[in-house]
Amino acid sequence: MTDPVRASSLVPADLAPVWLRLLMLIAGRLPSSPVVEGFSPRCVVASPTTRHLPAVLAASAALPPSRNWVSPIAAETRVATVLSKKFADVPVTQGLGTRLNLGGTQLDPASLHMPPAAVLPAEWDSERGQRPVPHEAVEMLKSTFAVPRGERPPVGEWLYQQMCLEPIVVLTQRPARVAQDAFELASRSEWWNWSQRVALDEVCEGPDMWFRRPIIVLSPQMLHSMAWVREVPVRLVVVVGFSTWMSTARRLLMDTPQVLMLSQRSSDVSDFRQWFDNTSFGEGSIPGIRNTKKGGLTLTAFGEPATMHADIEDEEWDL
Amino acid sequence: MSTPNLEMTVALLDTCSRARVATRRIRWESMALVLQILRKSFRETPEAPLSEREVEIARHAWKWASVCMDGPVPPGHPSTGIARLLLLIREADEVLGLPKLRRLHETLTQVASGSHPGAEVVIGALGRLQETTEFLQSQFPDVLVLRGDGLVAVTEWRDSLNLPADVVSMSFARQTQPWPGSALIFGPPERYTSSNWIQGPEAAATAGWLLTAPPAPTVQVISWTGHRPLVKDGYQPWLGAPNPEFQSTEPELIIEDDFLPESVDSFTPVAALRFAVEGDETEPAFGLQFKADGETVLAYFSHDVGPKPTIVTFSEDEVLVTPVPLRTVRVGNCILLRTSSAGKDALDEVTREWFREQRSGSTPDSAIGHQQQLKNAIRAFIAEHSRVDLVTAMEAEGVSRDYSRSFMVRALHPDFIAPQMESVYDRICRAIALKPSKEAFRQLKNLRTGRRQAGLLLSARVVGRLETMNDLPDRLRDNGAIMLNETGVEGVVLLVVRAISSDSTEVPAWRLGHALMSDGHTWTP
Numbered sequence: 001m002t003d004p005v006r007a008s009s010l011v012p013a014d015l016a017p018v019w020l021r022l023l024m025l026i027a028g029r030l031p032s033s034p035v036v037e038g039f040s041p042r043c044v045v046a047s048p049t050t051r052h053l054p055a056v057l058a059a060s061a062a063l064p065p066s067r068n069w070v071s072p073i074a075a076e077t078r079v080a081t082v083l084s085k086k087f088a089d090v091p092v093t094q095g096l097g098t099r100l101n102l103g104g105t106q107l108d109p110a111s112l113h114m115p116p117a118a119v120l121p122a123e124w125d126s127e128r129g130q131r132p133v134p135h136e137a138v139e140m141l142k143s144t145f146a147v148p149r150g151e152r153p154p155v156g157e158w159l160y161q162q163m164c165l166e167p168i169v170v171l172t173q174r175p176a177r178v179a180q181d182a183f184e185l186a187s188r189s190e191w192w193n194w195s196q197r198v199a200l201d202e203v204c205e206g207p208d209m210w211f212r213r214p215i216i217v218l219s220p221q222m223l224h225s226m227a228w229v230r231e232v233p234v235r236l237v238v239v240v241g242f243s244t245w246m247s248t249a250r251r252l253l254m255d256t257p258q259v260l261m262l263s264q265r266s267s268d269v270s271d272f273r274q275w276f277d278n279t280s281f282g283e284g285s286i287p288g289i290r291n292t293k294k295g296g297l298t299l300t301a302f303g304e305p306a307t308m309h310a311d312i313e314d315e316e317w318d319l
Numbered sequence: 320m321s322t323p324n325l326e327m328t329v330a331l332l333d334t335c336s337r338a339r340v341a342t343r344r345i346r347w348e349s350m351a352l353v354l355q356i357l358r359k360s361f362r363e364t365p366e367a368p369l370s371e372r373e374v375e376i377a378r379h380a381w382k383w384a385s386v387c388m389d390g391p392v393p394p395g396h397p398s399t400g401i402a403r404l405l406l407l408i409r410e411a412d413e414v415l416g417l418p419k420l421r422r423l424h425e426t427l428t429q430v431a432s433g434s435h436p437g438a439e440v441v442i443g444a445l446g447r448l449q450e451t452t453e454f455l456q457s458q459f460p461d462v463l464v465l466r467g468d469g470l471v472a473v474t475e476w477r478d479s480l481n482l483p484a485d486v487v488s489m490s491f492a493r494q495t496q497p498w499p500g501s502a503l504i505f506g507p508p509e510r511y512t513s514s515n516w517i518q519g520p521e522a523a524a525t526a527g528w529l530l531t532a533p534p535a536p537t538v539q540v541i542s543w544t545g546h547r548p549l550v551k552d553g554y555q556p557w558l559g560a561p562n563p564e565f566q567s568t569e570p571e572l573i574i575e576d577d578f579l580p581e582s583v584d585s586f587t588p589v590a591a592l593r594f595a596v597e598g599d600e601t602e603p604a605f606g607l608q609f610k611a612d613g614e615t616v617l618a619y620f621s622h623d624v625g626p627k628p629t630i631v632t633f634s635e636d637e638v639l640v641t642p643v644p645l646r647t648v649r650v651g652n653c654i655l656l657r658t659s660s661a662g663k664d665a666l667d668e669v670t671r672e673w674f675r676e677q678r679s680g681s682t683p684d685s686a687i688g689h690q691q692q693l694k695n696a697i698r699a700f701i702a703e704h705s706r707v708d709l710v711t712a713m714e715a716e717g718v719s720r721d722y723s724r725s726f727m728v729r730a731l732h733p734d735f736i737a738p739q740m741e742s743v744y745d746r747i748c749r750a751i752a753l754k755p756s757k758e759a760f761r762q763l764k765n766l767r768t769g770r771r772q773a774g775l776l777l778s779a780r781v782v783g784r785l786e787t788m789n790d791l792p793d794r795l796r797d798n799g800a801i802m803l804n805e806t807g808v809e810g811v812v813l814l815v816v817r818a819i820s821s822d823s824t825e826v827p828a829w830r831l832g833h834a835l836m837s838d839g840h841t842w843t844p
Contacts, residue, residue, distance in 0.1 A: 017332075018336070046532075046557075048635065049327070049328050173640065181325075187325075188325070220642075221771050242632075243643055264532035265528045265635045268630075270521040272556065277557055298555070
C-alpha cells in the first residue's frame with residue numbers, strides 16, 4: 001500500500017519553517033529508507049521540547065490520497081470503509097449476481113468504483129457504530145482534487161478514507177496533549193500543504209478511530225490492549241520520550257519505521273545516551289540528516305535490529 | 320492566530336537554532352586557600368582519622384563552598400551558613416586547640432568579608448549585553464541560572480544593585496519561555512544536576528541542555544576556582560551529535576586542586592532479602608534499593624511477572640510516568656511506588672465507577688468471578704497433575720511452548736486477568752478442562768479495559784499533582800525521596816534508585832513491586 005512517490009510528491013508550504021521542512025524530510029523518506037537487511041529504519045529527533053513536533057511529523061507522514069486505488073472489498077470479509085458518506089464497519093457477503101452485499105448495501109464491483117476499505121483483522125474486537133467523516137477535511141480534499149473534464153467529481157469522504165488506511169501512530173504517555181497540539185498547529189494554516197492540513201484535522205486519542213483518522217494517538221497501555229495491532233499496516237510510529245521508547249509497547253511494531261522524539265531538556269537524556277552510545281546499530285541512510293543540527297533540531301538516523309523483539313506476552317501490569 | 324503553547328515551542332526552537340556558548344574562567348585566590356586547607360587538613364584517611372567536630376566542620380565548610388559556586392553569592396551572606404561554620408570552628412578550637420582550625424577560621428573570615436569575584440564579571444557581562452539586546456517589559460532580556468543553593472543570596476544581590484536580569488533555578492528555566500538575550504551559567508552544566516547518585520558524564524548529559532537547547536540564544540559559562548572545567552563531548556544528546564559552538568575569551572586557568580569534590584554519601588547496598596516460601600508461587604526477582612529519611616528501602620521486580628518499575632521523568636513542562644521493563648532501570652532513575660493499600664483500593668473503586676458509567680450500570684463482580692475461576696482451575700489442574708503436565712496440555716492445544724511455560728506463574732498473580740486473545744483463552748480453557756465461554760471472555764475483556772482505564776485515570780491524577788510541584792526535580796536531586804500524602808495521591812512515593820542487585824532472589828509473586836524495609840517488612844513512611 002505504501003507509495004513513497006505519493007508521500008514525497010507534496011512540497012512544503014512557502015512559509016513552512018526550517019524545522020518543519022526537516023520533519024517533512026524524515027516523514028517522507030524514513031518509511032522507504034534503505035537499511036541493511038534485518039534492521040528497521042529509525043530516526044532520533046532531539047529538540048528543546050516535544051510539544052507540537054510529534055504532531056507535525058505525523059501530519060507530514062500521512063499518505064495523500066490518489067484518484068486511483070484498489071479496493072480490497074471481497075465476499076466473506078469484514079471491512080472498515082465509507083458508506084453513504086459515513087465511516088462504517090460492515091460484513092461483506094455475496095449479493096445478487098456479481099454484486100456484493102456491504103451490510104445491506106448492494107454494490108457491483110464490475111460496474112462501480114468500490115470505496116476504499118481495509119479488511120478488519122481476525123482479532124478485531126471493537127463494535128463501532130457509523131460515524132461522520134470530518135467535514136472540513138472532506139471539503140479541503142474536494143477543493144484540492146480538481147475535476148477533469150467529463151469526469152465525476154471524486155467523493156471527498158473516499159479520498160479521506162484512503163488517508164486513514166495506513167495510519168501514523170503517535171505513541172506517548174500524554175495522548176491528550178498531542179491531540180491538543182494538533183489542534184493548535186492547525187491554526188497556522190500558512191505552514192501547511194493540503195495533505196498536512198487534512199491530517200491535522202480532528203486528531204483523536206485511542207484505537208477507536210483506527211482506519212478512520214490518518215493519525216492515531218496512543219499510550220503504551222492502549223497499544224497493548226490492541227490484540228490485532230500486528231495484523232494491520234502502520235506507516236510510521238512516532239515515539240514521544242525515551243521512557244516510552246523503552247516500554248514494551250513499542251516492540252509490538254518493531255518492523256515499522258520509528259522516530260524517537262527526544263526532549264533535550266528531559267531528565268532521561270542521559271538514559272538515552274547510555275543506551276544509544278553503547279549499542280551497536282546499523283547505519284541509517286537518509287541523506288543529510290545523520291548527526292545534523294538545523295532549525296533547532298538535532299537529528300540522526302540508524303537501523304535497529306528488527307530481531308530485538310521477542311513475542312510480547314499479555315500485559316496486565318501497566319496500570 | 321497562534322497560541323501560547325505553540326509560541327513557546329517556536330521560541331524554544333528559534334533559541335536553540337541560534338545557540339552559541341562563550342566561556343570565561345577567573346581565579347579566586349582566597350577561595351583557593353580555603354579549598355587547599357580543607358583538602359590537606361580536613362580529609363579523613365585511615366592513617367589520620369578526624370574527630371567528630373572536625374568532620375562536622377568539614378561538612379559545613381564544603382557546603383558553604385558549594386553555595387559560593389552557585390553564582391555571584393556574597394560569601395558572607397547569612398544563607399551560605401558562614402555564621403554557623405565560623406561558630407563551629409571557634410567552639411572546636413576552644414576544645415581541640417588545633418592550628419589548622421585557626422588557619423581555616425582566618426581564611427574563611429577573609430573570604431567572607433570580601434566580595435565574590437564572579438560579581439564583577441556578571442555586572443560587566445550584563446552591562447555589555449544591555450547595549451545589544453532589546454528590553455522586554457514582561458521579562459528581563461538576560462537571566463542568571465542557578466542550581467538553587469545560592470538563589471536567595473544572588474536575588475538579594477541583584478536587587479541591591481538593581482541589575483536588569485532574572486535570577487532563576489535551572490528547574491524554573493527549563494519550564495519557562497526562553498530569554499531573548501543571554502543566559503549566565505556558573506560552572507559546568509553537570510554542577511546543576513550532580514547528586515549523590517548521578518555524577519560525571521551522566522550529570523553532564525542530563526544538564527547538557529543548558530548549552531545545547533539553552534534558556535537564551537547566548538550562553539555565557541562563567542566559572543571560577545572550585546568549578547570543574549567543561550567536558551568535551553559530554554553535553555550533546557548522543558556522542559557524535561554536533562557540539563555547540565564554543566568561544567573562549569581567556570585561557571583556562573585550571574589547577575587540579577581547585578575543584579570541589581563530587582559529593583558521595585555513605586549509601587551501602589544491603590544484602591538481598593530471603594523471603595519465606597509461601598507455596599510455590601515465587602519468582603526470581605531483582606531488588607531496587609532506595610534511601611528515604613536515612614532508611615534503606617527495597618522493591619523487588621521480576622523480568623516476567625508482576626508490576627513493572629514505573630519511571631518518573633521530567634521534561635520541559637511535564638512529568639511523565641511510564642512503566643518500563645526492569646532491564647532498562649538504572650541507578651539514578653526516579654521510581655514511583657505506592658506504599659499503602661490506598662492505591663489498590665483506589666484502582667478497585669475507579670474500576671467500579673468505569674463499569675457503572677461505561678457498561679450500563681453493571682459491576683465488575685461477575686468478571687472478577689471469571690478471573691478467579693480461571694485461577695482456581697489452574698490451581699486444581701496443578702494439584703491433580705503437575706506443572707509440567709500443564710505446559711504439556713497447553714502445548715497439545717496449540718499454545719506455544721514459551722507462552723505455556725511463562726503462563727502459569729503469570730496467571731496466578733493476583734493482577735492477571737486473562738489472555739488477551741480469545742483463541743489463546745479458548746485453548747487454555749480446554750487444556751485445564753474449563754468450559755470456554757464467549758460471554759466469560761467478553762466480561763474478562765471488559766474487566767481489563769476497566770482496570771486499564773482506571774489505572775490511566777489514577778496515573779493522570781498523580782501526574783497532575785506532581786506537575787504542580789515545580790521544584791520536584793531539585794528536591795529529588797537533593798533528597799532522593801519524596802512522599803505524597805494529599806487526597807488522591809496518598810501513599811505515593813518517589814524514590815531515586817541507589818543500587819540494583821546483580822543476583823536474583825526468589826520473591827513471593829504478591830510482594831513484587833511493594834516497598835519493603837531491609838528486614839523484609841512492608842515499608843510505611
